[in-house]
Amino acid sequence: MTMTKVLGAGCGALLVFLLGNFAAEMLYETGGGHGEGEHAAGYVIEVASNDAAATDAAEGPSFAxxxxxxxxxxxxxAFGKCKACHKLEDGxxxxxxxxYDVVNRTVGTEEGFAYSGALVAVAQTWSPENLDQFLENxxxxxxxxxxxxSGLKKPEDRANLIAYLDTLDD
Structure with a gap:
């Protein structure tokens, strides 16, 4: 008999919960369209914007x-990520x-290394800009x-690395 009372109490509580949920949905209907449709809540406020300034602020400083x-x-x-595969000594x-001396070096000319040929097709020299694009992806x-x-995603890391590599030929 006690089990029947516990089961009845559980079913009664579930019924009250479901009815309460149904009533709440009826009272506080939002339309379900996240701001779309005839029952949408909220207002759209248009403001004037300066697209050029917004773009510059989003992009941040230039690579130069x-x-x-x-x-x-x-x-x-940052070179710590490179040293597993690259050395800094000449040759x-x-x-x-x-x-060594990679900044502004002609692409694919390091003596004794077998290049894939893919690099020569996209750049002639390892300018800082080409190195930046290559190191990104x-x-x-x-x-x-x-x-x-996979590349260095942060522009600051790439700039720091290129500046470091540029000091190696001094």
Whole structure:
């Protein structure tokens, strides 16, 4: 008999909950369209905007500005992601070519390294701008490249790394 009372109380509570839910939906109908339709709640307020200023603010500083203010010390730290495959000594190739004097070097000319040919098709020199694009997304910049690195997503990291690599030929 006690089990029957417990089961009846549970069913009664469920019934009250479902009826309460039904009543609440009837009273506070929102339309379910997230702001669309005849029962939409809220208002659209149009404001004048300066699209050029909004775009500039969203994009942040240019690559030239980032490179001019780059931190060579942080670039040396960022190189930690590269050192598994690249060496900094002149002519010391590894899985990847030596990065000594790479900034403004002709693409695909490191002596003793077998390039895939994909890089020569997209750039002639490793200018800071080309390095930036390559380091952001190697496979996207040079489809078919042997470099399996996924890239450096932060523009500041790329600028710091390029500034660091540019100091190696001094």
């Amino acid at each position: 500005e980032l490179l001019a203010s780059a931190d060579v010390g942080k670039g040396a730290k 010391a190739n590894s899985t990847g070519p030596s990065l 190697p496979k996207g910049f040079a489809p078919g490249t042997k470099m399996s690195f």
